[in-house]
Amino acid sequence: MKTTLTVPARKKRRLQYRHISHCTFAVSDGSALLLIDPFFSGRFFWAGNTERHLDRPQLRLAAVRSCDAVLVSHEHGDHYDPAALWMLLGQTNAIIHAPRIVIDDARKRGLDVRRFREVRPLRPWRVGTMKITPFPSAGSEKVKPVDRVGFLIESGGRRLYHQGDSHSFSPTWLAFRGKVDALIMWPHRVSEVVSAIQPRTVVFHHLDRFRPGNFHCNRDAKLELRYWGHYHPRTRFVVPKRNVWCAV
Numbered sequence: 001m002k003t004t005l006t007v008p009a010r011k012k013r014r015l016q017y018r019h020i021s022h023c024t025f026a027v028s029d030g031s032a033l034l035l036i037d038p039f040f041s042g043r044f045f046w047a048g049n050t051e052r053h054l055d056r057p058q059l060r061l062a063a064v065r066s067c068d069a070v071l072v073s074h075e076h077g078d079h080y081d082p083a084a085l086w087m088l089l090g091q092t093n094a095i096i097h098a099p100r101i102v103i104d105d106a107r108k109r110g111l112d113v114r115r116f117r118e119v120r121p122l123r124p125w126r127v128g129t130m131k132i133t134p135f136p137s138a139g140s141e142k143v144k145p146v147d148r149v150g151f152l153i154e155s156g157g158r159r160l161y162h163q164g165d166s167h168s169f170s171p172t173w174l175a176f177r178g179k180v181d182a183l184i185m186w187p188h189r190v191s192e193v194v195s196a197i198q199p200r201t202v203v204f205h206h207l208d209r210f211r212p213g214n215f216h217c218n219r220d221a222k223l224e225l226r227y228w229g230h231y232h233p234r235t236r237f238v239v240p241k242r243n244v245w246c247a248v
């Protein structure tokens with residue numbers, strides 16, 4: 001069956017997320033559709049190598065015909081995929097929200113930057129009935145303009161945070177300490193983040209297989225779940241199935 005992506009049915013107005021692959025997620029509360037860090041090109045340049053994505057998404061980008069907003073967390077090639085953004089600009093009405101460093105690069109590549117909006121830390125906006133607030137990644141609090149962010153998405157009393165690739169937590173995240181239902185993060189400095197932010201559920205991303213894999217990837221999902229579940233028994237750890245809407 002062909003995999004498609006559309007706004008899901010409203011589940012009691014619950015916020016939902018859907019894992020596409022690697023760091024790419026769709027988020028919706030039934031009112032609009034967000035795509036976070038859409039990575040579809042299957043390769044990116046990193047540390048002197050071209051990294052090849054072996055666990056490619058089942059969802060084809062050409063099948064995404066409607067999307068209200070795209071959120072880009074930072075400029076690394078597995079999160080900022082200019083070819084994917086080019087296609088999304090052409091086939092959807094999406095507005096792209098990103099740090100200025102990403103927008104500057106997109107301009108050089110000839111993308112239509114009139115459809116881009118620069119993110120500013122702690123300055124929220126709405127898409128449908130979802131409120132989106134960017135927070136700096138750890139170490140980016142004093143960088144101006146901010147270069148790396150994550151996104152807090154709120155709707156119907158539920159909160160989800162996609163941290164991009166943050167190397168630990170930023171003190172600014174303490175604003176949602178104990179109030180976040182699902183924290184999407186890579187399995188890196190997990191104890192620090194979980195102890196400080198106290199999410200109800202941790203959703204792991206960034207586990208996919210890449211070759212040569214000279215960055216944070218190629219992780220054994222079962223091992224990560226067992227390990228972190230052992231140290232933090234009160235937190236629920238999840239490696240989401242792909243292409244399934246999950247209520248937050």
Ligand SMILES: [Zn+2]
Nearest residue numbers: 023076078165
């Ligand atoms: Zn990454």
